[in-house]
Amino acid sequence: MTPIAPLITKFLREHMPTDRGCSVHTCESYAQAFRLLFLFASQRLGIRPSQICLEQITAELVLHFLAHIEEQRGNTAATRNGRLAAIKAFFRYVEFRVPSTLAQVRQINAIRGKRHDQMLVRHLTMDEVRGILDAPDITTRLGIRDRAMLHLCFACGLRVSELVGLPLESLSLQRTPSIHVLGKGRRERCLPLWKETTVDLRAWLAVRGKVSVPELFVNAEGAAMTRAGFEYILDKHVRTATKRCSSLTGRPVSPHQLRHSCALIMLQATRDIRKVALWLGHADIRTTEIYLRVDPTQKLEAVESVLPLGLRRGRFKAPEALIASLTDPVLCEAKRQ
Numbered sequence: 001m002t003p004i005a006p007l008i009t010k011f012l013r014e015h016m017p018t019d020r021g022c023s024v025h026t027c028e029s030y031a032q033a034f035r036l037l038f039l040f041a042s043q044r045l046g047i048r049p050s051q052i053c054l055e056q057i058t059a060e061l062v063l064h065f066l067a068h069i070e071e072q073r074g075n076t077a078a079t080r081n082g083r084l085a086a087i088k089a090f091f092r093y094v095e096f097r098v099p100s101t102l103a104q105v106r107q108i109n110a111i112r113g114k115r116h117d118q119m120l121v122r123h124l125t126m127d128e129v130r131g132i133l134d135a136p137d138i139t140t141r142l143g144i145r146d147r148a149m150l151h152l153c154f155a156c157g158l159r160v161s162e163l164v165g166l167p168l169e170s171l172s173l174q175r176t177p178s179i180h181v182l183g184k185g186r187r188e189r190c191l192p193l194w195k196e197t198t199v200d201l202r203a204w205l206a207v208r209g210k211v212s213v214p215e216l217f218v219n220a221e222g223a224a225m226t227r228a229g230f231e232y233i234l235d236k237h238v239r240t241a242t243k244r245c246s247s248l249t250g251r252p253v254s255p256h257q258l259r260h261s262c263a264l265i266m267l268q269a270t271r272d273i274r275k276v277a278l279w280l281g282h283a284d285i286r287t288t289e290i291y292l293r294v295d296p297t298q299k300l301e302a303v304e305s306v307l308p309l310g311l312r313r314g315r316f317k318a319p320e321a322l323i324a325s326l327t328d329p330v331l332c333e334a335k336r337q
Helices: 005-019 024-045 059-071 077-094 099-109 126-133 141-155 160-164 195-208 227-241 255-270 273-280 290-294 297-304 320-326 329-336
Strands: 178-182 188-192
Touching (some): 005 077, 024 059, 024 077, 059 077, 059 099, 141 160, 141 195, 141 227, 160 227, 188 273, 255 290, 273 290
Antiparallel strands (some): 178 188
8 A cells, every 4th residue: 555645745835836847826626636636535545644554545545535525515416527637647657657556547537527518708887896905995995905806807907816925026107007917827017007097006106114025915914915805805895885885785796706807897898809818918828718608799790790681571471271270160160078
């Protein structure tokens, strides 16, 4: 039996960040998948997680684990597929180091991802976005910070990890105000800033003060803003915005919805999906095509460019035999009975 602890340690600490060049966020996502897997396996096998062996993580156990996170934890099929991808990546790493498990690895790699519905992305209207941006009290230091964070997240279509990890030195407020973003997959992009966004950022820099962290946005204690911290701030101001914008009542608004809203507004303004992909930092334009399914203007243009069919209008004339059969005394008597 092969202890799994040394293998998973080397996989997460050496192979993922060094050999594959994965980001910290990817490593954390994979670590969370294995944390859940080992907890499930520990309860199922009746042993401590540190005592689990590689041979005990069978294809059958993995299938039961995937069913567990869907049924018990309420995870979606997309999350299930993400956990499965992490497990498969680990076993591809294992097959070169423990040849005796080749058959086991082959069975696990044969598990297929689950197909699921591709729902339309949830986004906000401009009135809803304005309501959220106007919610912070800009007479206070934290209100100025919140307004700048929300405005920058929406205007630049930033992922929440890109927003909270944005260093101060990546912001340029010279002739052409812009930010330099290191996005997903280590892809860099430079984004110009709207005048209104620049005004909010200048106001925040004026009250930011001296802090010991390099990040642009900090919390009340002067530490770097976290993902959970920004989600809390957004939720707080969404609740405030519902007083002015009733359409937000009862709606959960995530930071990614601000990114989706930015993408749709840019698509409607530019009519160019390639520019939207560059703005959002997508590596594959097929990822950006989800916004084409939401925006109806593209379909309207297609409908208007095609001439309608010339259908001949007229009135239906029933054959005399049909009228005679309907008025047949014998048939009418049968209906009454």
